[in-house]
Amino acid sequence: MPYISVFDVLGPNMIGPSSSHTAGAASIACLARKMISGRIKKVEFILYGSFAKTYRGHGTDRALLGGIMGFATDDKRIPDSFSIARQRGLLFSFAVNERETEVHPNTVDIVMTNELGRRMTIRGESLGGGKIRITRINNVEVDFTGEYSxxxxxxxxxxxVVAHITRCLSDENVNIAFMKLFREEKGKLAYSIVESDGQLTEHVSGEIKKNKYVQDVMLVNLQGGTDGSRL
Structure with missing residues (x-):
């Protein structure tokens, strides 16, 4: 059996009522926000399973919107996230998908558009106790938790390309905790996801981008703040 700590039982510091439906939702959205550059102008949340059935009553909608604005799970502004988003000029909407049933019951697709018109879709799952997992970036299936930088x-x-990525990280003394490669199909678009114990820098990103096959690099640091950057 996997190890379960007392913190998993008690749940995270959060604005309630549910660690799965509010804290987990806020964490998914906050992590998604760090994966797109620039300011988000428009966001659509597509809800599945239990999220779709109870999102209004459990405050999942407010938690998701708060997370996309960078609010932590215990941020007291979450209940007012609708009015805050409107004040900031953030366009938002919620939709329910009841057709797709072969998904985790607490699943959300977050479709973000930034100020430059770039569009990105992130799928996340709330696993309970505030724990989450990202399972899709755009059309590529992935798997990481956001528990590491x-x-x-x-x-x-x-x-x-993978050797180039690991060499760049090694040159910066970055200790790799986990590394996974996900791809559409052989020879096409791929996502290399590296989770590390320490902070990641823009210099690492710049070095990785020097490879001619690299299209983009996203850095998600655990202690990176909430100003909308991908650090």
Whole structure:
């Protein structure tokens, strides 16, 4: 059996009522926000399963919107996230998908559009006790938790790219905790996701981008703040 700590039982510091439906939702959205550059102008939340059935009563909608604005799970502004979003000029909407049933019951797709018109879709699952998992970036299936600082490299699936990524991290003395490669199919778009124990810097991102097959690099640091940057 997996190890369960007392903190998993008690749940995270949060604005209630539910660690799955509010804290988990806020964490998913907050993590998604760090994965797109610039200011988010528009966001759509597509809800599945239990999220779809109870999102209004459990405050999942307010938690998701608060998270996309960078609010932590215990931020007292979460109950007022609708009015705060409107004040900030953030366009938002919620939709329910009852057709797709082969998903985790607490699943949300977050469709973000930034000020430059770039669009990104993140799928997240709330696993209970405030724990989450990201399972899709755009159309590529992935798997990471956000419990570590993470570098996400979007690149062509070509020989030598993964070695280049690990060399850049090694040169910066970054200790790799986990590394996974996800791809659409052989030779096409791939996502290399590296979770590390320490903070990641823009210098690492710049070095990784020097490879001609690398399209984008996203840095998600655990202690990176909530100003909308990907640090």
């Amino acid at each position: 993470t570098v996400i490299v979007i690149h062509r699936d070509k020989p030598g």
